[in-house]
Amino acid sequence: MYVFSGLIKFLETEDQLAGVLGHEIAHADRRHTSRSLQKEFGISFLLSLLLGENPNQLAQIATSLGQLRFSREYEVEADDYSVRYLNGTPYSCDGAAGFFVKAAAQAGTTVPEFLSTHPNPGTRVEAIQAKARELNCAGRTTDNAGFKELQSRL
Known part of the structure; x- marks a missing residue:
């Protein structure tokens, strides 16, 4: 797992960093990438059976919208597990919430949730x-103090 210096500069507390890391660890632990590929392959396979080997644009859109829903479900699950993982640590277990508050404040316009890979x-x-x-x-x-010192060195 890599942490970009921009993320560390963006965050305000070590709890927020721990929350984001917990979220990303949950994606790996819950095998979201492999589950997503399995579902995508399964949907594509079923559509090819129903529509033939050359699915039209409508079938491609349906597959994409289905994948967005799976992505949102995985994001919700990763958020939940981030809290669970941090529960047994000295960190505030809702650290990821601070990241999302800050990110939402800078986002500006938002895409409707049903068209997004991430929940609201x-x-x-x-x-x-x-x-x-x-x-x-x-x-x-x-x-x-240690987190602020790290930020000052970046």
């Missing part, structure tokens, strides 16, 4: 915070 940021923040309340692990305070 506001919905994500609410779900992450609700899971953190359920697990009683939100609001922990972390000393950010």
Whole structure:
């Protein structure tokens, strides 16, 4: 896993970094890439059976829209697991929510959710915070001195 310096500069706390890392680890742990490929291959195969070897534009659009839904489901699952992973650490387990709040503030216009690979940021923040309340692990305070020093060196 790689962390780009731009992400570290963008974030405000070490908890947010831990939340983003937990989210990305969840994608790997939950095997989202391989599951997505399996579903995409399965949908394409079924459409080729139904429509022949040369599916038309409508079939391609249907496949794409189906994949967007799977992508959103995987994002929701990764958000949920990020909270679970951080529950057993000193970090505030809703750290990923801080990232999404900040990212949404800078996003400007938004694409309708049904056309996006990611859920609505506001919905994500609410779900992450609700899971953190359920697990009683939100609001922990972390000393950010080391994180701030890292940011200053980038």
